[in-house]
Amino acid sequence: MIWALFRRDVLMIARSPVLWLPVLFFVLVAALFPFAVGPDARLLARIAPGIIWVAALLASLLPVETLLAPDVEDGTIDQLIARGIPLEIICTGRIAAHWLGFAVPLLMALPVAGVLLGLNADTATRLGLALLVGTPALASLAVVAAALTAGLKGGGALAGLIVLPLALPVLIFGVGSDVAGALRLLAAASLVALAVGPFAAAAALRPD
Amino acid sequence: MFKPGGVSEALEITDLACRRGGRLLFEGVSARVNPGGALLLVGPNGAGKSSLLRLLAGLLPAADGTVAFAGRQAFAGHEVALKPRQTLGAELAHWARLDGGQALVPGALAAMNLAPLVDVPCRMLSSGQKRRAAIARVIAAGADLWLLDEPTAGLDAASADLLAQAMAIHRAAGGLIVAAVHGDIGLGDAAVLRLG
Numbered sequence: 001m002i003w004a005l006f007r008r009d010v011l012m013i014a015r016s017p018v019l020w021l022p023v024l025f026f027v028l029v030a031a032l033f034p035f036a037v038g039p040d041a042r043l044l045a046r047i048a049p050g051i052i053w054v055a056a057l058l059a060s061l062l063p064v065e066t067l068l069a070p071d072v073e074d075g076t077i078d079q080l081i082a083r084g085i086p087l088e089i090i091c092t093g094r095i096a097a098h099w100l101g102f103a104v105p106l107l108m109a110l111p112v113a114g115v116l117l118g119l120n121a122d123t124a125t126r127l128g129l130a131l132l133v134g135t136p137a138l139a140s141l142a143v144v145a146a147a148l149t150a151g152l153k154g155g156g157a158l159a160g161l162i163v164l165p166l167a168l169p170v171l172i173f174g175v176g177s178d179v180a181g182a183l184r185l186l187a188a189a190s191l192v193a194l195a196v197g198p199f200a201a202a203a204a205l206r207p208d
Numbered sequence: 209m210f211k212p213g214g215v216s217e218a219l220e221i222t223d224l225a226c227r228r229g230g231r232l233l234f235e236g237v238s239a240r241v242n243p244g245g246a247l248l249l250v251g252p253n254g255a256g257k258s259s260l261l262r263l264l265a266g267l268l269p270a271a272d273g274t275v276a277f278a279g280r281q282a283f284a285g286h287e288v289a290l291k292p293r294q295t296l297g298a299e300l301a302h303w304a305r306l307d308g309g310q311a312l313v314p315g316a317l318a319a320m321n322l323a324p325l326v327d328v329p330c331r332m333l334s335s336g337q338k339r340r341a342a343i344a345r346v347i348a349a350g351a352d353l354w355l356l357d358e359p360t361a362g363l364d365a366a367s368a369d370l371l372a373q374a375m376a377i378h379r380a381a382g383g384l385i386v387a388a389v390h391g392d393i394g395l396g397d398a399a400v401l402r403l404g
Contacts, residue, residue: 001306008302074288074289074291075285075286075289076289076291078265078283078285078287079283079289079345081265081266081267082266082267082282082283082355084266207262
């Protein structure tokens with residue numbers, strides 16, 4: 001059953017017109033920084049991890065209004081609850097599908113962004129590993145924010161305000177992942193976000 | 209699973225109360241629906257018919273009282289829960305998979321005269337056709353208890369007849385129906401619960 005839900009969520013995201021938005025946004029940000037900061041390759045390479053992490057964080061929030069709000073409005077969530085499917089399972093599937101929808105294309109676009117920002121192969125590989133570990137947390141936080149703002153007008157902007165402070169640990173350990181132990185702390189932060197996310201999102205969606 | 213021709217359990221509602229937004233909608237509501245039986249919820253707008261249905265479907269917590277039912281239920285609310293870009297056939301197949309099998313889908317499509325529309329994206333369907341699709345989803349679920357919120361709203365006379373036939377077949381097989389209604393929906397012999 002959870003497999004059927006996950007497959008459906010992935011299908012809905014794959015067919016969604018906003019599928020390429022996060023990764024396009026990510027590459028665009030990476031392309032804009034050299035213009036804004038200037039062509040100093042050393043400076044760009046130094047701030048590149050920060051740019052890439054902030055871009056990834058914002059990219060995870062782009063589809064936040066389409067993650068849960070349509071399903072709440074059109075009665076899909078009602079149909080799932082009426083079938084006795086726990087909201088936690090629904091939200092877990094949604095987190096996994098959102099991660100697949102935004103993080104995997106983003107990781108594939110990382111070499112492009114790396115070239116644009118003058119990253120060497122070593123740093124880019126380490127950054128890719130950190131993104132692999134940290135993006136599940138971003139997906140989880142985005143789904144929680146989507147659940148909290150479902151049914152609100154202009155929920156997307158509010159979702160950003162909710163997620164950005166909570167994403168700080170991921171951002172800090174992600175950008176500093178070249179320091180010994182930071183990757184483990186990033187993994188820990190990611191696991192906490194993943195463990196709490198489904199329950200927080202479910203609690204927000206539960207009808208009162 | 210629903211066993212065609214088998215005997216379902218009875219639905220027992222005891223002293224149910226519902227509170228929405230701090231306001232008491234109803235209290236002390238008791239009813240019993242036996243296998244093959246039907247219960248019509250009637251009352252003015254805002255009396256709590258939809259809330260009672262949502263409560264039975266597990267979509268709302270009860271402020272007081274209990275609902276006892278052992279079988280499976282299928283719910284058709286005001287929202288049709290069809291994705292605009294998916295075809296009708298794909299949507300019904302998806303929900304049937306969650307309900308444990310697609311064996312009943314062709315029969316459900318035929319029962320609501322939707323077979324010619326299976327390849328049509330749901331955004332192209334009229335509101336009456338979406339309504340019929342939501343009823344077909346209930347039929348295809350193979351559930352013991354149907355919870356229908358104003359099922360004839362937006363249906364033409366022919367479709368309302370199809371619904372009446374489907375409900376008669378469901379009850380003949382031992383199924384239960386609870387429906388919120390305004391007026392007659394072809395359940396003449398059903399018990400009536402008046403709210404408000």
